[in-house]
Amino acid sequence: MPSATRSLPPSRKEPEDTWPPPLELSDETLEERELRLEKEREAKRVSDAIDLALNTEREALKKNAHGAKILLLGAIHCACSKSTVLKNFMLKFSPTTFHAEAEIWRPVIHLNLVRSVNFILNLLSPRSASGSTSPTANSPLDDTLRRLCFSLAPLKSVEMSLTKRISGSASPVVLDSSTTSADSPYAHYHPAKASEISVRSGAGWKGLLKFRRHSNASLRAHAQTISLRLWRNPDVQEKLREEDISLKNQPACTFLEDVARITQEDYFPSPDDVLRARVSTIGPEEHRIPMESSLENGNGKDWIIYDVGGDRSQRGLSSNILDSLSALLTDSIAFNQALAEDETVNRLADSMKLWRMICSNPLLASVDLILLLNKIDILDAQLKAGVQFSNYVTSYKKDLPNETAAVSRYLLEMFTSLHKQHSTKKRKMHPHLTCAIDTKATATVITHIQELILIKILSETSIL
Incomplete structure (x- = not known):
């Protein structure tokens, strides 16, 4: 049975991308043609809108291809602390890889x-x-x-x-x-x-x-x-x-x-x-931590942690990672030590200077900050050994207790106050006292960081 489809003579055929499409039915009236073209234009508009939505979603998936991104900052004397925290992230989220690299x-x-x-x-x-x-x-x-x-x-x-x-x-x-x-x-x-x-x-x-x-x-x-x-x-x-x-x-x-x-x-x-174990890395470095369980962060994606280094010559920030959540590590025991690179500068003073720089940086104005005061165990040992905190930090009154709880609370208040004074706009700060070689305690802190980042990701995708 011959096909019922009618086609134009060869002389009337036009390229497929011609718009509007050529008239194929010789008996179609002008009004019918306009109605048909209007319907086809509407169908094309809907199709283009769907394509645009799919492309937008695809780009969003590319942007959030990883579970989280963290910008890790700290003073030069915190290099070993940052390294230990990175290992703790690996141990918690990717234990198989951690043990394979042992x-x-x-x-x-x-x-x-x-x-x-x-x-x-x-x-x-x-x-x-x-x-x-x-x-x-x-x-x-x-x-x-x-x-x-x-x-x-x-x-x-x-x-x-x-x-x-x-x-x-x-x-x-x-x-x-x-x-x-x-x-x-x-x-x-x-x-x-x-x-x-x-x-x-x-x-x-x-x-x-x-x-x-x-x-x-x-x-x-x-x-x-x-x-x-x-x-x-x-x-x-x-x-x-x-x-x-x-x-x-x-x-x-x-x-x-x-x-x-x-x-x-x-x-x-x-x-x-x-x-x-200690190896000090010179220069910025990117660490990718594969999530071995999809239950760990809700989507099973990798985490990327950027370590930009702590040396004064390495404190620049890269524009392509400024949407990351930032963490600053500083040693709570640094009050009685000088920088190895400049013995005239107190470590605690240098850490506070770096913290002010981070808080006041307009490029980080929308970034939530996590403050880790590390080596609380050594701080405790030093104070118990008789080292007087007030002898090195004169703003700490001598009649205040020379005990870990009081000193660590004072340090947290110092950094919290600097954050309020120097932040360009109101944003959240999450302080923690840590001992990076205590895996259980650090795992609890990492879990809290994980929850903060997951909430941040969900809020940015309008799910919350």
């Missing part, structure tokens, strides 16, 4: 241990690590310490080997301060950072270590000498006290207390070991 931290932990040992050896040498003669160096070492220093001397080459393996740098590690150059890792070798090594962001040091298992035979051979004879030597502890150096307050230096375990051939880093 082996990568094995050489880092060994390097932290070796650098701590070499720091002590350097302190016992005739000249201190800073290049000037130390008060304790004027006292001659007894035979026991002299023999210990001689027997542990090979660890200098172990440190150089581990440093090269992790950072990929071929530059030698110089322990003799008389030959230390400006480019040497020891040019900025400060007691507060005695166990850290710096790598540049994006250097891929984890990738270099992923498929390598290094030998720790030399370190294992010296384990007993390190733990039982050097670190626990009363003269060594006395020299550290005289120099006002508290290595026990450095998380990575706790490996000195557990040398036998971490130097075993079959040693596998525990979560606590990974949290205490």
Whole structure:
């Protein structure tokens, strides 16, 4: 049966994209044609509106392709705190990935241990690590310490080997301060950072270590000498006290207390070991944390955490991440310490200066801020040891309690007041007292941050 569809003669055919469409029915009246064209125009308008809505939704999905974005800020002396918080995020949201990467931290932990040992050896040498003669160096070492220093001397080459393996740098590690150059890792070798090594962001040091298992035979051979004879030597502890150096307050230096375990051939880093391991990253860095459970944040998306660095030269903000929720970390114990980069600047004063800069930045005016006052455990230990907070923070009256609860409350009030004074417009601030190496307590804080971000995302999508 022939088709009932009528077509125009070849001479009357027009391109398919011609608008309005050509008249196909020769018996269609002018009024019928206008009515048909009006209906087709309306159908096209509806179709275009649907296409526009779909494109808008697609772009919105691209923008919110991740569960959350956090801009992580902090002073330079908070680098290790920020690193530990990042590891806590990984441990909570992506535990499988965290445990899979634990082996990568094995050489880092060994390097932290070796650098701590070499720091002590350097302190016992005739000249201190800073290049000037130390008060304790004027006292001659007894035979026991002299023999210990001689027997542990090979660890200098172990440190150089581990440093090269992790950072990929071929530059030698110089322990003799008389030959230390400006480019040497020891040019900025400060007691507060005695166990850290710096790598540049994006250097891929984890990738270099992923498929390598290094030998720790030399370190294992010296384990007993390190733990039982050097670190626990009363003269060594006395020299550290005289120099006002508290290595026990450095998380990575706790490996000195557990040398036998971490130097075993079959040693596998525990979560606590990974949290205490220290590698300082120079420059801004992006961290993607995959959400292993869709129940964790409601949509199973990745989290992106931007660390722009804490050095004064790294405190610029990138415009493409200013819609992120920001977190500032600052050490609550910093009241009695100076910056390693500028010994004339108090750490607490520098943290407050950075906080004012963040609060007053107009680009961050619409960003909710999270303040983490970290290392509350060390603050507690220092105050209990008799360190007077009022001697360093003169605005804290001497008749006020020199106790953790009162001091931490005062610190929170200081930062809250600065936030109110310097914010360009009213916005929320969420302060927390934290101990980043306490995984349970930090997990509670992270859960609170997660809830805040989820509420923020839902409010921006008009769901709330």
